[in-house]
Amino acid sequence: SQTIHQWPATLVQPVGSPLSLECTVEGTSNPNLYWYRQAAGRGLQLLFYSIGIGQISSEVPQNLSASRPQDRQFILSSKKLLLSDSGFYLCAWSRGFDNSPLHFGNGTRLTVT
């Protein structure tokens, strides 16, 4: 069966520090991968998605970037965090066809101080 791992679960970082959140998927190949952010107010905002290695699409201009160095690895990064980057970050995967459901990781709660 497929599993998705996301870490760390919580993170407190000072303004201006770098960020690296990692997400890996097991049990499937060539998944679509997604990064969502859930800020106050609960709405889920799509940040990045990837349909293949090295293929990254950005949805919202921002202080963050994403990379997919391996088929089942998706990394969210920032060189310098802002206060507004605080939020709950969720990684998800789906099969690349048939509009299959997104399956989410447990999320990372990031607090920028």
Added chain:
Amino acid sequence: AQKVTQAQTEISVVEKEDVTLDCVYETRDTTYYLFWYKQPPSGELVFLIRRNSFDEQNEISGRYSWNFQKSTSSFNFTITASQVVDSAVYFCALSEAVGSGGSNYKLTFGKGTLLTVNP
């Protein structure tokens, strides 16, 4: 652009009451999928259901049922005989194709409805 509206920000019910969560969507796609997810206090998002735009048959799964009406662009979710464990934020989502080939997509989520079921 795709849009999902969940007009109910918060709903509070007493255990055993029935509750319906509303979802209205906008899309120009002729083929699309609708989803419902549950987010309990622990934070993870749990997939509940996927519905194809060509399939307007209502679906029932235990105490959960979904009413899809294409004519009104709605995909409402009803919990019958609610329980305390149903307390969560519920999200409705709409698929949108991305890239070429039509086989990849992304989800647009509504803002969610916080359901609180009191004992």
